[in-house]
Amino acid sequence: MDQPFEDVWAECEDLFAQARQTLASLKESQPAYVVQASVNALFRTTHTLKGMAGMLGFPSFSRSAHRMEDIFDLMRKGRLRSTDSLAETLEAGMQALEAGLEGLKRGRPEPEDYLHGLRRELGELEALARPLSGESQDLSALLDLPAEPLKALSDYERTRVTSALMDGIPIHGLVVCLDFATFDGRLRRFSDGLAHQGEIISTLPWEVPEDREGLAFMILIAGASLDLEVLAAEPGEILEARLLADPVRVPQSLRAEVPAELESSPLPVEPEPEAPTTPVSQESEILRLPAQRVEALEARLMSVAQLRDSVSGLLRGWGGDKTEAPLEILGEMEAGLLNVQKALLQMRMVKVDTLFSRIEPMVRTLSRDMGKPVRLTLQGGDLEMERGIVGRLGEPFLHLVRNALDHGLETPEERRALGKAEAGSLRISASQRGRSIRFDIRDDGRGFDLARMEEKGLAMGLLQPGLSASPERLHRLALEPGFSTLDRASQISGRGVGMDVVRAEIETLGGEILLSSEWKRGSLVRLTLPLSRVVVGCLKVRSRGQTFGIPLGNVLRVQVGREVYHGGDKVKVLGLEIPFESLQVCLGQGDPPEGQRAFVVLSQPGGTAGASLEIALGVDEVQGRAEILLRSLPELAQIPGIMGGSLQEEGILWVLDPEVVLGLAMDSLMRRVAHV
Amino acid sequence: MSEGGVLILGRAAGRDLLLNASDLIEMLPAVPVTPLPGPLPGIAGVILYQGEFLPVLDWVALPGWEQSLAEATTLAVLKRRLALPLEFLSGALEAGHEGVRIDPSGDDPWAPFLSAICTFEGSTLPLLDPDKLIDWLHHRRTER
Incomplete structure (x- = not known):
């Protein structure tokens, strides 16, 4: 794909990521001006998406983005109130556009209407926002302003003045008189400071006082009160605030239900102690680089x-x-x-959270559409992954979540009959395993019907008659193209075109997919994805003249003593007897003839101390901790037990894959017992 | 067989051989190879190349090798991310100037990873096929 097109796609993805965040914030309790800033940002986002789609030659996408833009326009003009259900509809709309974009990127044809699934909800919203009298109310005449600046207000600004007054919010005017040389920076500074105190509706040019030189402006702001102290005017700058319109002057018949906190708080009220949300004007610059x-x-x-x-x-x-x-x-x-x-x-x-932020609304929408209440738990959102990988996980997760809800979780009635909680559980966790990130998608639904899968697998020629297939093999059938045990596909899934897409995408990323389940207890889909580079905290050890790093998360204890140990010995650590094996042996380098005095107790992560697998891994020397930049090894150079390496002053430090080393150590110990 | 392009003539494992220049990223002066911390047939170790680890072929693991391995002076970096240590480079020739190409004989121990045997100035020279060589290495790994 051409670089300019790549850039446009990437920018669209960024815009959707920002929109997801902003939409999520609409459901939190926030001051009206913050909500307004969010809606304005969403309006601009959809407007930009519309333009970009037009530029890329996707008219249908452009039309659908335009429809969303119209809805946000109605919101910012106060003709639609931000409610949870409105935010959910908007989320679903943006999700449909984002999924559409993903499809376009993969070369799929444009659908006629990206928002087809939401046509009823969007139609209702548009009807709701239509003014009854055919024209909207304008209360800007209540502003205590001379005729000229009043005439200069745009339709949108008049709508905002009207909306604020009807909501019981006063309109203030702040006159600022600034020096010619610095006015632009200072005006921006004041605007940023005011953005924390209310909604800035307009900045109008103002008459400079006779005894002054410079430029003057009147900033119109809707807010309970103004705190000029925080604006930190410099010597010589003039700041003068005045009340331009008081909502009490709005005729009672036109007033909306006034929020209790405004009704009970006489002016001036204390300013917000801190701004919970960064105003749009303070967004940091984003630098895009190939x-x-x-x-x-x-x-x-x-x-x-x-x-x-x-x-x-x-x-x-x-x-x-x-x-x-x-x-x-x-x-x-x-x-x-x-x-x-x-x-x-x-x-x-x-952050993995950027992926999770797409999953949450997806689950909510599917849960509502299917009538299956779901308790969604997301863990590990703070982990970081390469942007390119996260971008490609959206579609696989869409399939996995759809499958979990459609096939995995039972209906509330079925769950009650099985003695399960009415709401199903869907847990998605991310965890770092050395140079990989592991995603576990667990549900507590019905699990895979392996008998039915075997039947279908035989019918499709995927299994050989007369040969019994292991549960692992049967689970993997779900990843075969066209494999589905459902006789009829639902709107959501069941066409047998989902899991093979997941598999293809994960394998393209160099990852692995593992399925397991327990009948009537639940299923687990485990995705393991490699990270090309990652910083890992390690314990540095020496063995047979080479330096190794052991990820600290797997190190339980380090011991260097006088006693010499050989492979197969037992070492006593805190009253427990732990089998000893030399790292050299695990790596196929033979037994150290002199034995070893130092060892590191390695543990399989995730288990409790009593239940986990532990090995005392013999080394020649323990050197201490280090943070290293881990690079993965190319496939041709991969050897069991080594997850990658890092260039250090003393040469290459090899980083051990603790889980594999534990397995190698156990194999070796078993061979010793068997005298093989 | 080869239409246009350049063939590189070098020596490795005591044997003259040809490499298609289009299969190479570049030729590097030899640098020390870090051995891997465990046995891996066919791979002598790795070097750091363009910020990544690059495996280096171990000619000793190839069938038919009987001589002592002379020190490499050059590394030929294949596009398929494998470095071949060469004892020396003899030169380059325009493809098409080499003589008749014949399929490698089954008697040649290197036959599994050659694309042809070429004749040039009275000598027969094996033309290495990187894809076959790498497939062979992968096969050796899975055999273990």
Whole structure:
């Protein structure tokens, strides 16, 4: 795809991500001006999406985005009130557009109407917002302003004045007189400060007082009160606030139900202690860069690191007192380089929450449409993944969530009959496993009907008659193209075109998918995705002349003593007897003839101390902790037990994959017992 | 067989061979190879290349190898992300200038990863096929 088109797609994805966040915020209790700022932002987003779709040549998408833009316009003009159900409809609308965009990216044809599934809800909203008399009310005449500036107000600004007054919110005017040289920056500063106190409706040019030079403006703001102190005017600047319209002057017949807190609080009220939401005007600048530039920078940085290593090697070769200071400086340089590498890595990463924020509304909509109440739990949203991977997980998760709700969870009646809670449980968790991220999608529904799957698998020729298939094999049938045990497809799923898409996408990303279930107890779908680079906290150890890192999350204890251990021995740690095996043996390098005095107790994560698998892993030396930038090994160089490596001053440090090493150690111990 | 392009003539594992230049990213002066912390047939170790680990072929693991391995002076980096240590580079020739190409004989121990045997100035030279070589390496891994 052409770079400019790539950029437009990426920008559309960003816009949808922002819209998701903003829409979610609409359901939180927030001051009216914050809601207004959010609605304005959504209006601009849909407007931009409409334009971009037109530019890319997708007229139907452009029309649907335009319809959403109209709804947001009605909201910002106060003709639709922000409620939870409205926010849900809007979420569903934006979700439909986003899914449509994903389809377009994959080369699918444009549907006639992206919002077809919401036509009833959107029609109702549009009808609701239509003014009964055919024209809308205008209360801007209540503003205590001269005729000229009053005439200068736009339709939108008049609508906002009217809406605020009808909601019982006073309109204030703040006259600011500023120096020619600095007026733009100062005006922006005042606007930002005021954005925390209410909704800025307009900034009008104002007459400069006779004894002054410079520029003057009148900022119209809807809010309970104004706090000028926080604006921190500089010497010589004039700030003058006045009440332009009091809602008590709005005829009673036109007044909306006034919020209790405004009714009971005489002016002036205390300003908001802190702004809960960053106003739109303070959004930070987003810099878009082609990924190749960051990669090139990483490669250059690596060359610098290699130079540093060469210099360090030379200095060590020379030896002597005079090399100590330069070596110390090189050590600092190494720390600095790691920080820059981490910062570069950070630039590619986004939180898993960005994926979760798409799942939540999806689950809510499906739960409502299917009449199946769901308790959704999301864990691990703080983990970070490469942006590119997160972007490609949207569709697989859509299929997985649909399947869980449609096939997995039973209806409330069925659940009651089974003695289960009426609301089904869907738990989605993300956890980092070395250089991989693992997603577990668990439901407490009916599980896979393996007997039915076997029957279907035989009928489709996926299984050989007469040969019994393992539960793993039967579960994997669900990932075959066209495989479905449902005789009839529902609107949601069951056409057998979902899980193979999930599998294809996950495998394209170099990941793995594992299915398991217990009949009538629930199912687990586990996705394991590799991270190309990640910073890992490790315990550094030496074994057979090489340096290794053991991820700290798997290290239970470290012990260095006088006693010498050999493979197959038992070591006593805190009263427990733990089998000992040498790391050398696990890596196929043979037994260390002299035995080993140092060991690291490795534990399988997730288990409790009593139940987990533990091994005392023999090493030659324990060097301490380090934070390292882990690089994965290419497939041709992958060896069991090693998840990747990191370039260190002393050469490459190999990072162990603790789970695999535990398995290798257990295999070796069993061979010892069997004398094989 | 090869239409246009350049063939690189080098020596590895005591044997002259040809590499298609279009299969290569670049030729590098040899750098120390870090051995992997465990046995892996066909791979001598890794080097750091463009910020990533790059596996380096171990000619010793290839069938038919009987001589002592001379020190490599050059690394040929294949597009399929494998470095081949070469004892030296003899030169390059325009593809089409080599003589008749014949399918590698089954007697040649390198036959599984050659695309042809070419004749050039009276010598027969094996033309390495990187895809076949890498498939062979993968096969060796799965055999273990």
